Amino acid sequence: MSTSKLRTDLDIVASWVGKGCRVLDLGCGDGLLLRHLFDSRQATGYGLEIDPEKITQSIANGVNVIQSDLDQGLSDFDDQVFDQVIMTQTLQAVQRPRELLLEMVRVGREGIVTFPNFAYYRLRAHLALRGRMPMSGALSYGWYETPNIHLCTIRDFEILCEDLGIRILERRVLSHNYQQSFAGNLLPNLLGEIALYRFCQS
Numbered sequence: 001m002s003t004s005k006l007r008t009d010l011d012i013v014a015s016w017v018g019k020g021c022r023v024l025d026l027g028c029g030d031g032l033l034l035r036h037l038f039d040s041r042q043a044t045g046y047g048l049e050i051d052p053e054k055i056t057q058s059i060a061n062g063v064n065v066i067q068s069d070l071d072q073g074l075s076d077f078d079d080q081v082f083d084q085v086i087m088t089q090t091l092q093a094v095q096r097p098r099e100l101l102l103e104m105v106r107v108g109r110e111g112i113v114t115f116p117n118f119a120y121y122r123l124r125a126h127l128a129l130r131g132r133m134p135m136s137g138a139l140s141y142g143w144y145e146t147p148n149i150h151l152c153t154i155r156d157f158e159i160l161c162e163d164l165g166i167r168i169l170e171r172r173v174l175s176h177n178y179q180q181s182f183a184g185n186l187l188p189n190l191l192g193e194i195a196l197y198r199f200c201q202s
Helices: 008-015 032-041 052-060 097-107 121-130 154-164 182-186
Strands: 022-026 044-049 065-067 082-088 108-116 166-174 194-201
Touching (some): 008 166, 008 194, 022 032, 022 097, 052 065, 097 108, 154 194
Parallel strands (some): 022 044
Antiparallel strands (some): 108 194
């Protein structure tokens, strides 16, 4: 089954997945990332998803998916049973991100997460000049309907990883149009709208 070209952030995530790896995708959505990994990286594994409609889409895309609430943890999985555990654009929407990060490095050799950076300069300017909760491409919901309950910055995430004994292996930042830039790498917390991390237990 062929897949369409991935968004830049998902393409970077896919490039971090080794050939033949066993993968767990947390909040897998429609399953297109996993399908791409199966086809292009010969990966195997599962997706976890809570939304019945997205589960149906994942199954249609040929992905093994388990209905699961990430806020209940990953206790169904043994230690180090996966090579990589992926969570894209979901960290900010779970109730206990600290505990889930620890679970990711328990059940997998490596973890990969992506999230919107709340310190991005456009969001700072929006809040400072308009006095209202900012919205952007990565944060597209109004404050009264957003699923995002634990927004953080790049610095917040890196400090949390240090506190948890999680070692960051690689970081990328993307702008609002999913582009990489020299300036974004130089000042990631200010100029990066989307953060991508690959990490493991220290």
